[in-house]
Amino acid sequence: MSSDRLQRVALAAIVGSLSLSAACTYTEDLGMADLRGTVRVKKEDATITLTNLAGEIWEVTDPRAIGPVYVGVYAGLDDSLYEYPHPEWGPVLGDGAGDAFPYGGGTVGRFAWGCYEATVCKTVSGRYDSYQSVLDFFKDELRSPLTDAEGNEITSAIEFQEKCFQAEYVTSDGELDIVGDTDFVENGDYYEAEIQILGTRFEPGVTVWGFIDQPDETFSFSTCDDSDGDYNAYYDERYYKGTNFEEVLNFPGEYIRNGDLVSDTAAVVDDPEQPFTIEFGFKYED
Amino acid sequence: MLAAAALAVGLVGCDRAADDLLPQANEAAPQIIEIGELPVLPQSATDEISATYCDSEGDAPNCYYGQVRATDGTTVGGATFTFKGTGSPVCVVVDPESLTWNQYIGAGSSTVTWGYPDNNADDGDMDLFGGLTSYYTGSPGIEIGDFSGFYTDSLGREIEIDYVECYNESPYTGGEAHAGRGAPEFCTINTAGREGIDYTVVLETFSVPRDDGLLAFSAAVFEGRCTNQTDSIGLAGITECTMTGEARTESGELRECSRQLEFAYCLNTNQPSKQYLTGFCCANPGVCGDDPPDGICSEIDVGAFCDDNPSLCNCGT
Secondary structure, eight states, rough: OHHHHHHHHHHHHHHHHHHHHHHHHHHHHHOEEEEEEEEEEETTTTTTEEEEOOOOEEOOOOGGOOEEEEEEEEEEEOOOOSSSSOOOOOOOTTOOOOOOOOEEEEEEEEEOOOSSSTTTTOTTTOOOHHHHHHHHHIIISSSSBBOOTSSSSSOOOHHHHHHHHHHHHHGGGGGSSSSSSSSSSEEEEEEEEEEEEEEEEEOEEEEEEEEOOOOOTTTTOEEEESSSSEEETTTEEEEEEOOOTTTTTTTTTEEEEETTTOSSOOOEEEETTOOOEEEEEEEEEO | OOHHHHHHHHHHHHTOOOGGGGGOOTSSSSSEEEEEEEEEGGGGGGGGGGGHHHHHTEEEEEEESEEEEOEEEEEEOOOEEEOOSSSEEEEEEEEEESSSOOOOSSSSOOTTTTTTTOOOOGEEEEEEEEEGGOOOSHHHHHBOOEEEEEOOOOOOOOEEEEEOOOOOOOOTSSSSSOOTTTTTEEEEEEEETTTEEEEEEEEEEHHHHHHEEEOOOOEEEESSSSGOOSSSSSSSOOOOSOOOOOOOOSSSSSSTTTHHHHHHHHHHHHOOOGGGGHHHHHHHHTTTTTSSOOOTTTTTOHHHHHOGGGSSSTTTT
């Protein structure tokens, strides 16, 4: 190849590269944004009261007991339909509870099956850093040790991990939701967690609001449907693994129950680059 | 030469019009009708409902039996009617003519329960939905509409909302579903807090029978949720036999043997081992489909069947 020809090829490559670089600056103006922020709850507000068939009543203050945190982006807040601050509602029709038409949303934690039927709708992702932590929480805090299908107590974290690997067809903890990095950290009197709301529709002035589905006295969650989700078919173990109901952020009024924590200070976001903070300071008691 | 012959044969094959696969235009009924206001009937009315019962009170019908023709292919056809909210849930029902079943074509006995074929040229389908009249966008009797509207939130975002308060319900799941050709469709509307408020129900033409280009149907509104109807046949209470005799001739007369066919179908559904449908079709072959399996009627004692069920036999004579 002559040097002339080489120069022409090099020039063409440079021009092409510049054109492509310019194309990368194209802004689509989709009206969407990624919001990032912090959710916080006072430890005393996160305390739950549990009971058992023997009539024992006890309190648990532990970040592992915090249910899924549902956070939505809305047009604004209202307080006319319920006793707690809630998103503004669209028209209420027939049997419906009214749709809040969220712009977007996210959660801190979601229902994560813990490889045994006893964990269906009881365990949330981002709450346990190890299998031993799950076993300890069930035994010490819930006072109901985790058991297998035959009712035998699971006492070994290794046995627990092996069951998960077999049941989920995985070979590493990183492929499971039940264990991993935890969401909440202690900060003085608060538990705090980071949250991302990715790809939400955005208008300056949107309001970020949410609630925590706290467990009732039997450690059950109102937003979990134990008749839905993935199906576990492991030899003679056959049941649904449980998952959240649909449209929780559209119809939060259908799911907020006694003891749930509602954000009393919603964040108004004008700049999506600025992080928001919301605190769940309203404990709903019906 | 061979190729030319094959091409000629192929071209002749392309000459088929296939008109018989489409319903033909029939001016005996309009494309779109407005029925008017129907009362909300007590649940006990499901035991006695018929075309006669519907027309029994002069100009104010209890319910409706009628027909529409096939659309011209560019506009939506169907019927609309209104009713007033009672302050409680009501059940809206439409039953298009006539009824359909899938013929069993397995290798088993020819006398199986659903072995006789259905006449699928006499079946049509309507889809049901409804809501508050104030949200209805159609022009009754002129144009079929919907219940779409807009809600603007406090930041000015305009959201399109479907104000439909009921769609066809599945008798199996309770969710939205389409019952299929000839099958009744129904839905519950909770009118709580809206006593005396007008609701509009849309019966949208989906499929018109090929035999006459006319879709006959019946429609009614009952008190209570659809699952609470007193009719005991079927999973959700509403069945082919909740409203019978909806199949009509071009002149509007009850189509011969159509009620008996519906009764045979319902009995067959409840007691499959008694072969009501096969017995009925063997006794009245003109009402059911063509080309039944060889020997299906020789393997059932039609005479004995008719002795036991005289109302299902010789209905055309």
